Amino acid sequence: xxxxxxxxVIYGIIKTRGTNDMDSFIRGGRKTPWWTITLSIMATxxxxxxxxxxxxxxxxxxxxxxxxxxxLPIAMIxxxxxxxxxYHKLNxxxxxxxxxxxxxxxxxxxxxxxxxxxxxxAAGFTIYAPALILSVILGWQLDLxxxxxxxxxxxxxxxxxxxxxxxxxxLQMSIITVGMFSSFVIIYFLLPDDISVIDAAYVAGKLGKxxxxxxxxxxxxxxxxxxxxxGGTFLMLSYFGTDQSQVQRYLAGSSIAESRMGLLVxxxxxxxxxxxxxxxxxxxxxxxxxxxxPLFFNPVEEQNVKNSIYSEEYIELEKDYDRIxxxxxxxxxxxxxxxxxxxxxxxxxxxxxxxxxxxxxTIVREKAIDLIKETNPDADTNDTNFIFITYITTFLPIxxxxxxxxxxLSASMSSTSAELNALASTTVIDIYKRMIKKDASDSxxxxxxxxxxxxxxxxxxxxxxxxxxxxxxxxxxxxxGSLVYGTILGIFLVAFYLKRIGGNASFYAALVAELVVxxxxxxxxxxxxWYNVIGCLLVIILALILNTFLPQKSNS
Amino acid sequence: MQSEEREKKSTDETTPPILGSxxxxxxxxxxxxxxxxxxxxxxxKVFE
Numbered sequence: 001x002x003x004x005x006x007x008x009v010i011y012g013i014i015k016t017r018g019t020n021d022m023d024s025f026i027r028g029g030r031k032t033p034w035w036t037i038t039l040s041i042m043a044t045x046x047x048x049x050x051x052x053x054x055x056x057x058x059x060x061x062x063x064x065x066x067x068x069x070x071x072l073p074i075a076m077i078x079x080x081x082x083x084x085x086x087y088h089k090l091n092x093x094x095x096x097x098x099x100x101x102x103x104x105x106x107x108x109x110x111x112x113x114x115x116x117x118x119x120x121x122a123a124g125f126t127i128y129a130p131a132l133i134l135s136v137i138l139g140w141q142l143d144l145x146x147x148x149x150x151x152x153x154x155x156x157x158x159x160x161x162x163x164x165x166x167x168x169x170x171l172q173m174s175i176i177t178v179g180m181f182s183s184f185v186i187i188y189f190l191l192p193d194d195i196s197v198i199d200a201a202y203v204a205g206k207l208g209k210x211x212x213x214x215x216x217x218x219x220x221x222x223x224x225x226x227x228x229x230x231g232g233t234f235l236m237l238s239y240f241g242t243d244q245s246q247v248q249r250y251l252a253g254s255s256i257a258e259s260r261m262g263l264l265v266x267x268x269x270x271x272x273x274x275x276x277x278x279x280x281x282x283x284x285x286x287x288x289x290x291x292x293x294p295l296f297f298n299p300v301e302e303q304n305v306k307n308s309i310y311s312e313e314y315i316e317l318e319k320d321y322d323r324i325x326x327x328x329x330x331x332x333x334x335x336x337x338x339x340x341x342x343x344x345x346x347x348x349x350x351x352x353x354x355x356x357x358x359x360x361x362t363i364v365r366e367k368a369i370d371l372i373k374e375t376n377p378d379a380d381t382n383d384t385n386f387i388f389i390t391y392i393t394t395f396l397p398i399x400x401x402x403x404x405x406x407x408x409l410s411a412s413m414s415s416t417s418a419e420l421n422a423l424a425s426t427t428v429i430d431i432y433k434r435m436i437k438k439d440a441s442d443s444x445x446x447x448x449x450x451x452x453x454x455x456x457x458x459x460x461x462x463x464x465x466x467x468x469x470x471x472x473x474x475x476x477x478x479x480x481g482s483l484v485y486g487t488i489l490g491i492f493l494v495a496f497y498l499k500r501i502g503g504n505a506s507f508y509a510a511l512v513a514e515l516v517v518x519x520x521x522x523x524x525x526x527x528x529x530w531y532n533v534i535g536c537l538l539v540i541i542l543a544l545i546l547n548t549f550l551p552q553k554s555n556s
Numbered sequence: 557m558q559s560e561e562r563e564k565k566s567t568d569e570t571t572p573p574i575l576g577s578x579x580x581x582x583x584x585x586x587x588x589x590x591x592x593x594x595x596x597x598x599x600x601k602v603f604e
């Protein structure tokens with residue numbers, strides 16, 4: 001694993017020795033082929049959180065999270081038609097540069113500040129998530145792990161810029177694919193001899209883990225077909241169309257065709273990829289039906305309670321849990337027998353028996369979580385992120401554990417490097433070059449870009465060092481994104497399609513929309529995917545209204 | 557010569573590497589999404 005880490009850094013540096021001007025540093029000299037763009041887009045989006053948290057989410061909540069990605073292919077088509085040709089023709093370095101060409105400086109600044117505020121924190125998360133898991137599992141010090149991951153990424157991203165990010169993404173996506181495929185194949189061999197893959201799918205399905213599509217329209221339900229296809233489309237449009245960490249990937253394309261293909265192939269493969277990752281989580285759930293899982297997946301918290309006055313009580317709960325699981329295994333086999341016989345009445349009866357055992361197990365687990373809270377009121381009682389890594393370290397052979405850990409590290413580095421690269425580009429192009437020092441040499445801006453990469457890297461590391469328990473990490477990052485993505489998307493949609501709207505109307509509409517989104521987050525229970533829709537629609541509607549009152553200023 | 561290069565570049569930018577036109581590539585991506593939704597729905601219903 002350490003060898004892989006060193007190899008990525010050396011590879012990133014050696015392959016990017018020619019990065020000696022701003023165009024190479026930010027847009028990779030615009031020579032990137034479509035297949036590299038696809039891999040780079042996927043590697044940027046697939047952070048370590050994707051591989052640690054997503055299977056755990058399927059284990060706990062089923063596969064319904066896949067619906068979150070249903071809007072992605074639609075967003076890829078829309079962006080290929082609209083944003084890609086526009087960005088290429090205007091020859092921009094950042095997405096926000098376009099806002100000034102279309103509106104004015106204040107819209108450009110608002111867009112870039114919203115991006116910097118959100119993405120700077122997200123970069124901290126992408127370092128923190130794997131560092132936390134690796135420190136717990138390998139016994140490393142958390143702070144030291146964060147520093148190692150953070151400074152490794154800073155090193156090659158600062159030296160090679162966009163080219164280093166894209167080159168290492170190819171390597172990182174390869175190791176991620178091999179790592180995930182290996183963990184899936186191993187589950188197949190670990191299932192009991194009398195349980196086929198189809199049986200495993202029935203067990204997962206009957207226990208509510210294969211709920212991939214839910215057509216009910218329920219605003220209180222976070223993941224449904226409708227929230228995915230409507231809210232997800234808005235979120236993905238905003239993420240891929242206006243977030244510089246993604247825009248920078250396809251701005252590196254050598255032509256409009258290469259950039260378009262890069263996005264569209266991502267639209268073809270992303271949803272199945274997420275489905276497979278979630279299915280792996282569902283299969284880990286099935287495996288743990290035949291092997292009693294830990295009462296709590298976070299070994300540190302479990303050890304804390306075992307070292308406390310509640311130790312005996314906790315061990316008794318563990319025994320109860322094991323007994324219930326053994327009884328549940330008998331019931332599951334009876335349920336599978338009923339499915340084979342085809343008798344609907346018997347299937348319902350036996351499924352209810354299994355669900356009753358599941359309920360018993362849940363009650364015991366809740367008692368264990370109460371003890372963990374009694375031991376340490378600040379303990380993180382959400383162990384979703386530790387489920388998949390526990391499976392890896394418990395069941396995989398030593399060599400494969402190293403491979404999967406390398407995949408997790410790859411995912412963390414690939415996202416973080418793209419984020420630092422984008423944060424530096426936006427800071428230099430949209431803030432420093434535009435407002436602080438307008439007429440410096442190319443080599444000066446290159447130096448400032450590299451310095452900016454280092455500073456944003458340090459900022460992300462500091463945030464990672466102070467990140468605390470926020471529930472499921474993947475959701476925390478998505479919620480954070482949804483707070484600003486809708487507003488940013490609204491500004492861009494007004495810019496793209498409403499040519500009559502001026503800069504003042506767009507700017508003030510965006511400010512009001514952002515305040516409303518923050519109000520929704522703080523004072524309502526509206527699921528976060530809808531913030532994207534609310535923010536975006538508010539910007540458009542308010543801009544149309546304000547445009548009739550405010551003096552117009554449009555550069556279109 | 558320059559006009560040939562411009563023409564080549566223009567063709568490169570307007571023609572996708574597969575399927576001959578962008579409309580067909582968009583249809584492929586959209587059709588793939590519809591197929592996946594149907595497959596996922598079928599998958600949910602069969603095993604629930």
